[in-house]
Amino acid sequence: MIFEILSIVIGLYLFMIMYFNYKYPEIRWDWDTIQTDKVEFPEKFIWGTATAAHQVEGNCINNWSEFEKGSKPTGEPNIKDNQQSGLACDHWNRYLEDISLIKKLGVSYYRFSVEWSKIQPEQDVFDEDVLRHYLKMIDALLENNITPVLTLHHFTHPIWFDRLGAFEREENIQIFISFCERVFKEYSSKVSYWCTINEPGVVATQGYFSGMFPPGKKDSQLSAVVLKNLLDAHVKVYHALKKMEHGPQVKIGLVKNINQFEPWRRWHLLDWVISNRVNHFYNDSTIEFLRTGIYKIRIPGLAWIYHKNVNAMGSIDFFGLNYYSHNHLKMQFSPKEPFIMKYPDGDILTDMPYTIYGEGLYRAIESVSVLNVPIIITENGVADARDDRRKLYIKRYLYAVSKALEDGFDIHGYFYWSLMDNFEWAFGYDMKFGLYEVDYMSQKRTLRDGSQAFIDIVKG
Numbered sequence: 001m002i003f004e005i006l007s008i009v010i011g012l013y014l015f016m017i018m019y020f021n022y023k024y025p026e027i028r029w030d031w032d033t034i035q036t037d038k039v040e041f042p043e044k045f046i047w048g049t050a051t052a053a054h055q056v057e058g059n060c061i062n063n064w065s066e067f068e069k070g071s072k073p074t075g076e077p078n079i080k081d082n083q084q085s086g087l088a089c090d091h092w093n094r095y096l097e098d099i100s101l102i103k104k105l106g107v108s109y110y111r112f113s114v115e116w117s118k119i120q121p122e123q124d125v126f127d128e129d130v131l132r133h134y135l136k137m138i139d140a141l142l143e144n145n146i147t148p149v150l151t152l153h154h155f156t157h158p159i160w161f162d163r164l165g166a167f168e169r170e171e172n173i174q175i176f177i178s179f180c181e182r183v184f185k186e187y188s189s190k191v192s193y194w195c196t197i198n199e200p201g202v203v204a205t206q207g208y209f210s211g212m213f214p215p216g217k218k219d220s221q222l223s224a225v226v227l228k229n230l231l232d233a234h235v236k237v238y239h240a241l242k243k244m245e246h247g248p249q250v251k252i253g254l255v256k257n258i259n260q261f262e263p264w265r266r267w268h269l270l271d272w273v274i275s276n277r278v279n280h281f282y283n284d285s286t287i288e289f290l291r292t293g294i295y296k297i298r299i300p301g302l303a304w305i306y307h308k309n310v311n312a313m314g315s316i317d318f319f320g321l322n323y324y325s326h327n328h329l330k331m332q333f334s335p336k337e338p339f340i341m342k343y344p345d346g347d348i349l350t351d352m353p354y355t356i357y358g359e360g361l362y363r364a365i366e367s368v369s370v371l372n373v374p375i376i377i378t379e380n381g382v383a384d385a386r387d388d389r390r391k392l393y394i395k396r397y398l399y400a401v402s403k404a405l406e407d408g409f410d411i412h413g414y415f416y417w418s419l420m421d422n423f424e425w426a427f428g429y430d431m432k433f434g435l436y437e438v439d440y441m442s443q444k445r446t447l448r449d450g451s452q453a454f455i456d457i458v459k460g
């Protein structure tokens with residue numbers, strides 16, 4: 001009897017492992033035989049580079065600048081070595097110089113965000129000077145034949161909005177919509193591409209699950225609620241802006257980061273369970289919501305939600321895909337840290353806690369293509385202070401884009417993250433994502449050698 005039960009259990013285990021391995025393969029390309037120089041992009045392909053207000057402008061007073069002053073319950077500072085964003089790249093004053101840097105790359109699109117806390121310093125005050133500032137920047141871009149792509153929410157919001165509970169509370173969505181409507185009214189005659197919210201999944205998981213981002217909470221159910229509210233906010237903003245003047249003509253999309261979570265041990269059921277549930281929360285729940293209007297989180301004991309919003313279907317004119325890499329998860333028996341990240345031997349690490357995985361961009365494109373809308377790669381790039389991996393990274397990831405185009409995926413553009421080094425959130429200024437290196441003492445920008453690979457492909 002005992003042997004029968006045992007063989008059934010083992011059989012079942014093996015069946016499940018085989019099924020998972022078959023259903024979710026970790027694709028690996030043989031880069032030794034791939035000719036990454038063989039790339040082709042359509043004539044009309046959108047080439048651009050991206051930044052976000054808090055990371056480059058300087059002097060932002062918002063939920064992040066508050067967070068930068070604090071530390072975790074363990075005493076560790078919220079930002080590596082207690083760094084603060086401060087003056088950043090002084091992009092606020094130097095945007096004309098930065099526009100000339102964009103031109104030198106040969107690209108003709110620039111994705112940036114407006115800083116809500118500067119535009120609306122108090123709930124009932126809109127700062128006209130600030131609105132004029134962004135108008136001048138938009139005009140300068142247009143005069144230089146650079147198409148502006150505007151993000152309305154890129155991780156930061158005013159402190160007063162935070163005090164109201166930010167996106168933890170459904171009632172606050174209306175406040176965000178009013179802000180978006182105001183900005184849209186100001187610039188929609190000049191800006192034809194709009195991103196509503198940057199990476200809702202990152203805001204929800206880093207802010208409310210890992211605690212690495214403000215407000216630094218660790219509450220998985222709340223994390224799922226915040227993600228739901230952010231997605232609903234996107235849907236409502238989309239429909240509100242579409243009703244306004246120029247709404248029907250402009251393109252409005254949501255920007256989402258895709259990061260595949262793989263089991264560290266492909267024979268270990270618990271590694272599969274962990275990676276599967278993290279994928280479900282981080283990647284699939286958002287795609288499913290946009291596809292079907294149903295937002296469903298099912299992680300027993302941690303997060304459980306069912307929510308329906310039929311307006312989610314048809315709420316994007318394009319899908320803004322941010323892609324960097326994948327992560328391997330290994331389950332461990334520790335209530336404090338149920339899983340850890342691992343990096344396969346032989347894989348090339350970037351300066352961020354992830355490796356170079358070009359074929360992952362192809363997989364990400366494939367996975368979001370189910371939405372049947374044009375895909376714009378709104379972010380992709382590498383943190384590489386030594387500049388000894390940038391060229392390789394660019395060539396592999398752009399090869400993946402080129403292959404996806406060849407295979408018929410509807411990709412309209414690619415934005416390199418980032419134009420220049422900047423404040424990389426919890427990592428502070430240590431991460432060097434820039435095509436241009438920034439010397440923060442002199443504010444001098446210098447093109448990195450590795451960036452030439454990008455310029456060559458854009459110009460080629």
Ligand code: GCO
Nearest residue numbers: 052198199257322379417424
């Ligand atoms: C994000 C943001 C960017 C980052 C970039 C590099 O993905 O976190 O959109 O602001 O700086 O992705 O990590």
